[in-house]
Amino acid sequence: MRHAHTVAQVRAAEEASPDLASGVLMQRAARGLAHAVIDLLGGAYGRRVVLLVGSGDNGGDALYAGAYLARRGALVDAWLLSERAHPGGLAALRAAGGRTVASAARADVVVDGIVGIGGRPGLRREAVAACRALGVRVGADEHARPLVVSVDLPSGLDADTGRVEGSHVMADLTVTFGTEKVAHLVDPAAAACGTVHLVDIGLDLPAAAVEALQQADVATLLPVPEGADHKYTRGVVGVRAGSATYPGAARLCVAGAASGLVGMVRFRAVDGDEDTARRVVAARPEVVTNAGRVQAWVVGSGGGDRAADALAEAVGDGVPVVVDADALAAVDGPLAVPAVLTPHAGELAQLLGMERAEVEADQLSAVRRAADRFGAVVLLKGRRTLVAEPAGRVRVNTTGTPWLATAGAGDVLAGLIGSLLAAGLDPFDAASVGCWLHGAAATAASAGGPLTASAVADALSAAVRRVLPTP
Ligand SMILES: NC(=O)C1=CN([C@@H]2O[C@H](COP(=O)(O)OP(=O)(O)OC[C@H]3O[C@@H](n4cnc5c(N)ncnc54)[C@H](OP(=O)(O)O)[C@@H]3O)[C@@H](O)[C@H]2O)[C@@H](O)CC1
Ligand SMILES: Nc1ncnc2c1ncn2[C@@H]1O[C@H](COP(=O)(O)OP(=O)(O)O)[C@@H](O)[C@H]1O
Numbered sequence: 470m471r472h473a474h475t476v477a478q479v480r481a482a483e484e485a486s487p488d489l490a491s492g493v494l495m496q497r498a499a500r501g502l503a504h505a506v507i508d509l510l511g512g513a514y515g516r517r518v519v520l521l522v523g524s525g526d527n528g529g530d531a532l533y534a535g536a537y538l539a540r541r542g543a544l545v546d547a548w549l550l551s552e553r554a555h556p557g558g559l560a561a562l563r564a565a566g567g568r569t570v571a572s573a574a575r576a577d578v579v580v581d582g583i584v585g586i587g588g589r590p591g592l593r594r595e596a597v598a599a600c601r602a603l604g605v606r607v608g609a610d611e612h613a614r615p616l617v618v619s620v621d622l623p624s625g626l627d628a629d630t631g632r633v634e635g636s637h638v639m640a641d642l643t644v645t646f647g648t649e650k651v652a653h654l655v656d657p658a659a660a661a662c663g664t665v666h667l668v669d670i671g672l673d674l675p676a677a678a679v680e681a682l683q684q685a686d687v688a689t690l691l692p693v694p695e696g697a698d699h700k701y702t703r704g705v706v707g708v709r710a711g712s713a714t715y716p717g718a719a720r721l722c723v724a725g726a727a728s729g730l731v732g733m734v735r736f737r738a739v740d741g742d743e744d745t746a747r748r749v750v751a752a753r754p755e756v757v758t759n760a761g762r763v764q765a766w767v768v769g770s771g772g773g774d775r776a777a778d779a780l781a782e783a784v785g786d787g788v789p790v791v792v793d794a795d796a797l798a799a800v801d802g803p804l805a806v807p808a809v810l811t812p813h814a815g816e817l818a819q820l821l822g823m824e825r826a827e828v829e830a831d832q833l834s835a836v837r838r839a840a841d842r843f844g845a846v847v848l849l850k851g852r853r854t855l856v857a858e859p860a861g862r863v864r865v866n867t868t869g870t871p872w873l874a875t876a877g878a879g880d881v882l883a884g885l886i887g888s889l890l891a892a893g894l895d896p897f898d899a900a901s902v903g904c905w906l907h908g909a910a911a912t913a914a915s916a917g918g919p920l921t922a923s924a925v926a927d928a929l930s931a932a933v934r935r936v937l938p939t940p
């Protein structure tokens with residue numbers, strides 16, 4: 470599991486550490502930072518390193534790391550952006566042969582130690598000017614540029630929210646200490662961090678504010694059939710998707726549900742259209758269309774106004790339900806059954822009565838608010854899909870590829886989550902395991918190139934197989 474903590478949690482853990490006063494925490498951080506820079510450059514000797522140094526301990530980390538790099542033969546210049554700089558770090562850099570400069574124009578790597586978790590969002594004018602002089606990307610600028618390594622977090626980001634306000638550094642690599650911060654995982658801030666490398670400095674931390682499943686976590690959560698299981702004990706998922714007007718949505722949602730994680734898939738079109746059902750069975754002969762019990766419903770896209778009736782019928786069965794696409798318009802308060810709502814930003818904006826841009830700018834707070842208001846697990850789809858539950862836990866998904874932004878991919882995801890619910894996972898686990906597998910299948914099927922929703926569905930079983938221990 471990857472964990473992200475808030476600044477307050479990190480500060481409290483640092484205060485409680487016996488290694489704070491002696492400066493040992495900072496030495497661990499600086500050494501980890503220097504090693505990450507050496508790994509990125511493939512060595513230190515003869516490399517031109519420019520440190521951008523602010524007034525606080527973030528600049529101190531950069532200076533101590535600079536001293537370490539200088540001792541290994543790098544040419545290290547520290548551009549001090551404030552009248553104050555960490556005195557111990559500065560002395561160490563000078564003793565190692567590093568210089569302080571008031572300008573610089575060229576570097577193999579720029580180490581961004583302007584500001585870390587002690588900063589307010591946005592960059593000051595002199596910091597922006599220094600970045601521009603070195604070709605460091607600030608926000609959306611695009612120039613020829615050196616590699617940029619940010620210390621703890623790209624300067625100018627808000628550590629705790631995932632929001633971006635004002636200008637900030639765009640990093641290739643962010644080296645962080647003790648734990649990840651919310652900004653490393655949650656978009657749009659996460660998109661500015663590049664690769665995130667965590668250096669363990671020995672902090673004792675409480676439960677995380679945000680977490681991200683890793684393959685080993687998914688392996689422990691996956692429903693796996695046991696010796697005496699039969700198709701009904703493994704779970705039956707019911708799919709209500711598609712209609713005479715939109716038969717494709719039915720096929721895709723069923724394809725997501727039929728990846729083999731449940732014993733059976735039952736199907737009925739949102740409008741009850743028999744021809745849609747015949748086409749689904751023609752494509753997937755294992756799907757059944759007669760009425761019968763299910764352990765979870767997926768009520769999804771392609772049904773227009775009829776989706777409201779389908780959702781009411783599904784809720785009437787008293788089993789958990791995945792509410793996707795057209796069915797989301799029928800949700801105006803908590804449902805009578807455990808539910809996973811799966812909006813994209815536009816649909817979540819409608820659910821909350823906000824603008825889409827507001828949701829995209831503050832995804833974490835929007836998804837938390839929706840989970841609270843609807844008393845349900847809410848999954849906000851995007852590059853970094855968020856899953857929030859009413860009690861406050863949040864997971865962020867880090868698998869996937871931008872090629873996954875393709876029509877029908879959401880239908881596949883809804884079906885997959887429904888199958889995990891029917892197999893017995895709770896809504897929070899079903900939603901977060903579902904989007905992990907969906908992203909992993911997409912990455913494998915894309916192999917760096919174009920993707921269709923059908924190809925994602927076809928890759929699901931293999932994605933599950935790769936997670937399971939080898940027999
Ligand atoms: N403590 C520990 O054990 C460890 C700490 N560690 C490290 O310490 C870092 C936190 O250090 P910190 O608390 O000194 O704050 P920090 O982020 O350097 O900024 C402080 C100063 O910046 C300024 N400033 C504010 N906003 C700004 C802006 N927008 N743009 C520009 N400048 C701005 C403002 O000063 P001002 O200029 O206003 O006087 C403010 O006081 C943490 O991220 C990690 O790297 C690691 O070594 C692990 C062990
Ligand atoms: N930039 C991106 N990078 C990775 N995944 C993305 C990106 N944009 C969207 N996605 C994913 O693509 C899928 C799109 O789903 P959705 O918007 O519901 O499409 P549709 O309604 O056409 O099925 C979601 O799983 C979402 O998380």
Ligand SMILES: [K+]
Pocket residue numbers: 527581582583584585619620621622623624
């Ligand atoms: K920084």
